[in-house]
Amino acid sequence: PLSPKSEKADLKKSDDVVPIDINIPDNYVQHTLKTQKELPPIGWHNWWKEISWVSTTVLTVTPTIAIVGAFYASLQWKTALFAVFYYFVTGLGITAGYHRLWSHRSYNASKPLEYFLAMAGTGAVQGSIKWWCRGHRAHHRYTDTDLDPYGAHHGLLWSHIGWMIVKPRRKPGVADVSDLSKSAVVKWQHRFYLPLIIGMGFGVPTLIPGLLWGDYLGGFVYAGAMRLCFVHHSTFCVNSLAHYLGETPFDDKHTPRDHMVTAFVTIGEGYHNFHHQFPMDYRNAIKWYQYDPTKWFISVCSMLGLASHLKVFPDNEVRKGQLTMQLKKLRRTQDNLLWPSDSNDLPIISWEEYLKESEKRPLIAVAGFIHDVASFMDEHPGGRHLLAKNIGRDATTAFFGGVYDHSNAAHNLLAMKRVAVLRGGQPHGTEELAIPPSQKLRIARY
Amino acid sequence: PLSPKSEKADLKKSDDVVPIDINIPDNYVQHTLKTQKELPPIGWHNWWKEISWVSTTVLTVTPTIAIVGAFYASLQWKTALFAVFYYFVTGLGITAGYHRLWSHRSYNASKPLEYFLAMAGTGAVQGSIKWWCRGHRAHHRYTDTDLDPYGAHHGLLWSHIGWMIVKPRRKPGVADVSDLSKSAVVKWQHRFYLPLIIGMGFGVPTLIPGLLWGDYLGGFVYAGAMRLCFVHHSTFCVNSLAHYLGETPFDDKHTPRDHMVTAFVTIGEGYHNFHHQFPMDYRNAIKWYQYDPTKWFISVCSMLGLASHLKVFPDNEVRKGQLTMQLKKLRRTQDNLLWPSDSNDLPIISWEEYLKESEKRPLIAVAGFIHDVASFMDEHPGGRHLLAKNIGRDATTAFFGGVYDHSNAAHNLLAMKRVAVLRGGQPHGTEELAIPPSQKLRIARY
Numbered sequence: 001p002l003s004p005k006s007e008k009a010d011l012k013k014s015d016d017v018v019p020i021d022i023n024i025p026d027n028y029v030q031h032t033l034k035t036q037k038e039l040p041p042i043g044w045h046n047w048w049k050e051i052s053w054v055s056t057t058v059l060t061v062t063p064t065i066a067i068v069g070a071f072y073a074s075l076q077w078k079t080a081l082f083a084v085f086y087y088f089v090t091g092l093g094i095t096a097g098y099h100r101l102w103s104h105r106s107y108n109a110s111k112p113l114e115y116f117l118a119m120a121g122t123g124a125v126q127g128s129i130k131w132w133c134r135g136h137r138a139h140h141r142y143t144d145t146d147l148d149p150y151g152a153h154h155g156l157l158w159s160h161i162g163w164m165i166v167k168p169r170r171k172p173g174v175a176d177v178s179d180l181s182k183s184a185v186v187k188w189q190h191r192f193y194l195p196l197i198i199g200m201g202f203g204v205p206t207l208i209p210g211l212l213w214g215d216y217l218g219g220f221v222y223a224g225a226m227r228l229c230f231v232h233h234s235t236f237c238v239n240s241l242a243h244y245l246g247e248t249p250f251d252d253k254h255t256p257r258d259h260m261v262t263a264f265v266t267i268g269e270g271y272h273n274f275h276h277q278f279p280m281d282y283r284n285a286i287k288w289y290q291y292d293p294t295k296w297f298i299s300v301c302s303m304l305g306l307a308s309h310l311k312v313f314p315d316n317e318v319r320k321g322q323l324t325m326q327l328k329k330l331r332r333t334q335d336n337l338l339w340p341s342d343s344n345d346l347p348i349i350s351w352e353e354y355l356k357e358s359e360k361r362p363l364i365a366v367a368g369f370i371h372d373v374a375s376f377m378d379e380h381p382g383g384r385h386l387l388a389k390n391i392g393r394d395a396t397t398a399f400f401g402g403v404y405d406h407s408n409a410a411h412n413l414l415a416m417k418r419v420a421v422l423r424g425g426q427p428h429g430t431e432e433l434a435i436p437p438s439q440k441l442r443i444a445r446y
Numbered sequence: 447p448l449s450p451k452s453e454k455a456d457l458k459k460s461d462d463v464v465p466i467d468i469n470i471p472d473n474y475v476q477h478t479l480k481t482q483k484e485l486p487p488i489g490w491h492n493w494w495k496e497i498s499w500v501s502t503t504v505l506t507v508t509p510t511i512a513i514v515g516a517f518y519a520s521l522q523w524k525t526a527l528f529a530v531f532y533y534f535v536t537g538l539g540i541t542a543g544y545h546r547l548w549s550h551r552s553y554n555a556s557k558p559l560e561y562f563l564a565m566a567g568t569g570a571v572q573g574s575i576k577w578w579c580r581g582h583r584a585h586h587r588y589t590d591t592d593l594d595p596y597g598a599h600h601g602l603l604w605s606h607i608g609w610m611i612v613k614p615r616r617k618p619g620v621a622d623v624s625d626l627s628k629s630a631v632v633k634w635q636h637r638f639y640l641p642l643i644i645g646m647g648f649g650v651p652t653l654i655p656g657l658l659w660g661d662y663l664g665g666f667v668y669a670g671a672m673r674l675c676f677v678h679h680s681t682f683c684v685n686s687l688a689h690y691l692g693e694t695p696f697d698d699k700h701t702p703r704d705h706m707v708t709a710f711v712t713i714g715e716g717y718h719n720f721h722h723q724f725p726m727d728y729r730n731a732i733k734w735y736q737y738d739p740t741k742w743f744i745s746v747c748s749m750l751g752l753a754s755h756l757k758v759f760p761d762n763e764v765r766k767g768q769l770t771m772q773l774k775k776l777r778r779t780q781d782n783l784l785w786p787s788d789s790n791d792l793p794i795i796s797w798e799e800y801l802k803e804s805e806k807r808p809l810i811a812v813a814g815f816i817h818d819v820a821s822f823m824d825e826h827p828g829g830r831h832l833l834a835k836n837i838g839r840d841a842t843t844a845f846f847g848g849v850y851d852h853s854n855a856a857h858n859l860l861a862m863k864r865v866a867v868l869r870g871g872q873p874h875g876t877e878e879l880a881i882p883p884s885q886k887l888r889i890a891r892y
């Protein structure tokens with residue numbers, strides 16, 4: 001292991017690709033949010049100047065081709081099957097490649113797998129690996145702030161597609177991708193980006209159905225354009241739907257949420273609450289029955305020796321997060337319930353006072369507390385007479401098993417009927433009995 | 447309202463039907479269990495002397511008639527439908543009548559309803575109201591002890607049917623039914639028990655199919671004997687299955703359990719964990735989507751003016767019971783997790799010592815604690831360099847939002863890496879930051 005000293009020296013040595021945030025000040029986020037200027041808001045007078053024409057063209061022309069093309073090309077079942085298959089191939093290029101491998105380094109991929117994922121990902125036509133990951137790392141680093149390039153706090157439409165249609169109002173917060181600048185695959189993709197995009201986005205899906213079963217047009221329309229639309233909006237859903245729909249079983253500080261439906265439309269990226277908590281985990285779903293084909297793909301690659309060092313966040317901490325969220329919910333229940341009076345809030349009376357007072361109203365002493373059972377006389381499952389008999393007496397032994405071993409519910413209810421404490425407190429040995437079962441376990445705040 | 451004084455006087459006045467347990471000593475249960483003799487255990491040498499011949503005959507002859515009869519009587523669909531209908535009528539006689547009305551007084555029934563339930567319940571051939579309720583009240587009062595006439599601790603077979611086949615080894619614990627001795631309906635049923643049993647158990651189910659569509663034999667076999675078998679074992683399942691199968695969402699002190707399957711075979715008596723906690727509640731299922739036709743029947747009767755004063759246990763206490771059980775489960779999770787070291791368990795070091803030690807290993811100070819991040823350098827999603835940069839420095843501001851607003855999970859993980867406390871403790875204003883989110887809510891025991 002390197003010593004911390006050489007560690008620091010190291011940082012300066014690798015001069016060409018120094019992490020961009022190496023000299024970041026300790027107050028970077030607040031300072032930037034406060035001092036950096038935003039572009040003016042978009043309105044009717046300026047929207048045409050603020051449109052990002054390249055991505056807008058891609059995102060409107062593709063669906064147009066798909067819809068218009070569908071009127072001309074009849075759908076053959078072979079082509080349909082291939083389109084679905086190619087949807088998964090290029091989708092995995094994004095989810096297993098762009099996202100879990102390059103953005104989050106959640107596992108190591110062998111060269112063949114890296115090239116496969118880079119090509120497949122290019123076929124999803126979502127920009128270069130480096131551009132995509134830079135934005136995505138900023139998204140994680142500044143989630144729900146204005147430094148997040150697709151901040152969910154701007155609404156569903158913005159995080160789904162708006163952020164690509166108009167020029168960003170603000171530069172995304174700094175995020176380091178120097179590791180990617182060093183990567184041979186990433187550089188290779190960058191160099192051949194245009195031919196790769198044409199080949200993987202439209203060439204391959206046109207040629208395979210064309211050469212194999214003569215359906216060039218169908219391949220172009222369905223496996224090319226239509227499939228691409230689905231892949232696009234599938235990825236976009238991770239930024240919109242996954243920050244909107246579902247539960248927050250791991251943390252509710254930010255917008256990301258877990259939902260099966262989102263998982264279904266995003267090849268398993270729908271357990272997004274988990275993912276934002278544990279971004280370096282190669283899994284998004286932790287349960288075997290949850291839908292995460294990207295995880296399954298990575299697992300199979302690892303079995304085949306194509307992937308290694310699959311990162312998993314310590315289970316102990318995952319379960320801790322869940323526990324906290326469950327306690328948070330139960331604490332709301334706890335806060336909304338009525339609880340018995342504490343001995344500090346009750347008058348203290350002597351045994352003689354108790355006897356005198358119980359001539360006037362039905363009072364029963366149990367475990368050092370005096371209870372007014374007027375409202376319960378006719379409700380008592382053990383019968384009115386057993387309560388009546390114990391008025392003005394100490395019913396501790398009878399209540400706790402001597403006559404009937406009352407349930408926790410009975411003990412809880414008893415405590416709600418407290419009206420006073422007996423001077424001298426609980427008789428020795430009954431201190432435990434003075435705490436109703438519902439107060440033996442409580443959620444406390446620290 | 448009566449004064450407690452007249453209350454006590456009252457108890458003595460009603461001389462003919464004084465509650466049997468009015469003079470019960472405060473240590474009755476333990477004393478009886480210790481001093482009362484049991485009959486000898488049953489073995490090969492004495493079983494024929496210990497059989498309860500009457501109930502054994504009923505419980506073996508009925509299924510014999512049903513099975514043999516099925517070979518002779520072909521099943522008409524009208525008769526089949528009527529048999530199912532009559533199953534529910536006589537079943538409700540037990541569940542809504544014997545059980546929830548007379549055993550538990552969970553609502554008040556008008557005279558017509560009382561007579562209907564008494565007749566229907568007689569058709570289920572399970573003994574008189576008084577005998578049944580006396581046993582059932584003892585079952586609730588001494589659940590899972592030897593004073594329980596069908597104690598589930600003796601096993602599934604015993605609680606299902608064994609306790610009726612052989613003579614009880616011990617007298618059931620005392621249970622008061624003086625309220626029933628006063629009831630006109632109960633006395634009426636007692637008086638005409640034999641004709642009523644023959645009429646309702648076999649007469650009516652034979653005559654209705656016979657007179658209406660000429661199927662006397664089918665009526666006798668299917669609506670009479672076979673239906674009776676099902677009603678018998680349906681009721682028996684409340685004592686066996688309901689004390690064996692399912693969850694304990696309200697209390698786990700005793701054997702009763704909640705299960706949908708038990709509910710289906712017992713006309714809604716399967717939420718037995720709830721029932722034993724809140725026996726005077728006219729409901730067994732509290733959620734609308736749970737199967738409790740007995741509750742629905744009572745509700746409808748109440749809407750028709752046939753029933754009133756439907757008892758409901760305070761919702762506050764019901765939810766308290768659930769909360770406790772959920773906390774109990776979560777506490778097991780909490781106990782099985784690893785938690786960070788407390789400042790009391792860590793060495794206290796000075797800033798200078800920290801600096802010196804961090805030359806040798808990667809130490810980072812955050813919120814007054816020193817953390818060894820050696821194992822995390824290459825795992826850090828923010829990159830190795832951001833950790834390296836902060837070795838030997840105070841990273842509190844950077845960690846808590848200055849560079850990155852870490853998630854709860856990150857904070858929890860950080861706390862697990864504590865190795866020392868800085869002398870002087872947390873700098874003013876960061877005390878809150880020293881508690882990881884997972885420790886802000888904890889289940890405490892009192």
Ligand code: HEM
Pocket residue numbers: 364371373376380381382383386387390395398399403404405406407408409410413414583584586587722723724725726
């Ligand atoms: C004053 C406070 C009391 C309260 C709030 C109370 C409450 C209850 C409740 C809720 C039940 C039914 C649920 C369960 O099984 O635990 C019950 C049953 C019973 N209680 Fe009490 N009780 C009180 C006092 C007593 C006393 C002093 C006696 C005896 C001297 C007694 C004797 C019984 C018996 C015998 C039953 C069983 C009835 C049955 O299940 O058939 N109770 N009580």
Ligand code: HEM
Pocket residue numbers: 137138140141276277278279280810817819822826827828829832833836841844845849850851852853854855856859860
């Ligand atoms: C020494 C203890 C530290 C631990 C245990 C830790 C842990 C983590 C964890 C678990 C994450 C990913 C999950 C999340 O979003 O919170 C993360 C992300 C990050 N951490 Fe740390 N961190 C530490 C120190 C630091 C320091 C001192 C800095 C900055 C100077 C830093 C900067 C970052 C950044 C920028 C990310 C975001 C990466 C991304 O999502 O792309 N961390 N850290």
Ligand SMILES: [Fe+2]
Pocket residue numbers: 139238239243256272276
């Ligand atoms: Fe996200």
Ligand SMILES: [Fe+2]
Pocket residue numbers: 099103104136140275279
């Ligand atoms: Fe991500």
Ligand SMILES: [Fe+2]
Pocket residue numbers: 585684685689702718722
């Ligand atoms: Fe029971």
Ligand SMILES: [Fe+2]
Pocket residue numbers: 545549550582586721725
């Ligand atoms: Fe019951």
